[in-house]
Amino acid sequence: MKTYIVATDLSARADRAFRRAFSLAREHGARLIAVSVVDDTLPDAIAARLSAEMVSELDRLCEADADSGKVDYETRVLLGVPSKTIAELAREEKADLLILGIHRPRPFADTVRDTTMQRIIRLANCPVLLVRDPATKPYQTVLATVDFSPACAAAMKAAHKVAPKAKLVGVHALHIPYDGFLPAGGDVQFRAEAEAALTEWREAQKIPESLGTFSIDTGVLNEVISSAIAEHRPDLIAAGAHARAGLVRYFLGSFTTRLLHDPPCDVLVAPPPPRVER
Structure with missing residues (x-):
């Protein structure tokens, strides 16, 4: 049986997640676990009062779903540092998916440090779904950002599990340096190399042809993805948390970081699969 965790700070948009x-x-x-975390640095009496209030609010949010009785769910209020505590819970419960609402914007603070949401994604060992929009219907279209990394492949596969009936479109941004100075047809070699890399990546990551369609679009990453969003109007974007494994496992990629600051729709972020020791 799958295990999903929905974590909330009980802010105004918690009901969407x-x-x-x-x-x-x-x-x-x-199985669904609804969790909220109380800061463990608070005085005991205040923490106890907040915990009791959070339990009531979590129960209210769960019961607000018309068919909540059809889901095997439980609520938990934990003490600790939110990002670390939620990531540890996901690991302990072997969660298949961690679901979060968008964070409260803090224009200055968000420019100088990670949000709690970003820290959770960095620490989690499972896919994380960031919910921005009202959940009025199943996902219809998934746009996957393709950078030929294991994390990107993991995000696409996770998105397919979350939305198996949705149309999936993968887009790779091919940046050609000094393309304005190239002769006519001078981009052919760059495109051929990108297409070969796409084929090699799909074979290495075992991505079947039936999963979706893929395109290689020339341009800067942000512009290519913006154009793809305008064309396909996705209600879910799938992205890898980081381009490579190893030490950078604990850092979000720059594009993913920007995407999380101002998501155009719901976003699913996945870490690369764990290394297999030989």
Whole structure:
């Protein structure tokens, strides 16, 4: 049986993450854990009062779903540092998916340090679904950013599990340096190399032809993805947390970081699969 976790700070848009979490849990027959975290540096009396209030609010959010009785769910309020505590819970429960609502914007603070949401994604060992929009229907179109990394492949596969009936479109941005100075047809070699890399990546990551369609578009990454969003109007974007494994496992890629700051729709971020020791 799958295990999903929905984590919330009980902010104004918490209901969106809860509705999507219950919808997915119901659709996939998953067990659902609804969790909120109380800062463990608070005085004991205040922490105890907040915990009791959070339990009531979590129960209210869960019961607000019309079909909550059809989902095997439980609520938990934990003490600790939110990002670390939620990531540890996901690891302990062997969660298949961690579901979060968008964070409260803090224009200055968000420019100088990670948000709690970003820290959770960095620490989590499972895919994380960031819910921005009201969960009024199943996902229809998934746009996957393709950078030929294991994390990108993991995000695409996770998105397919979350939305198996959705149309999936993969887009790779081919940046050609000094393309304005190239002669006519001078980009042919760059495109051929990118197409070969795409084929090699799909074979290495075992991505079947049936999973979706892929395109290689020339241009700067942000512009290519913006054009793809305008063309396909996705309701879910899938992205790898980081381009490579190893030490950079603990850092989000720059594009993913920008995407999380101002998501155009729901976003699913996945870490690369764990290395297999030989």
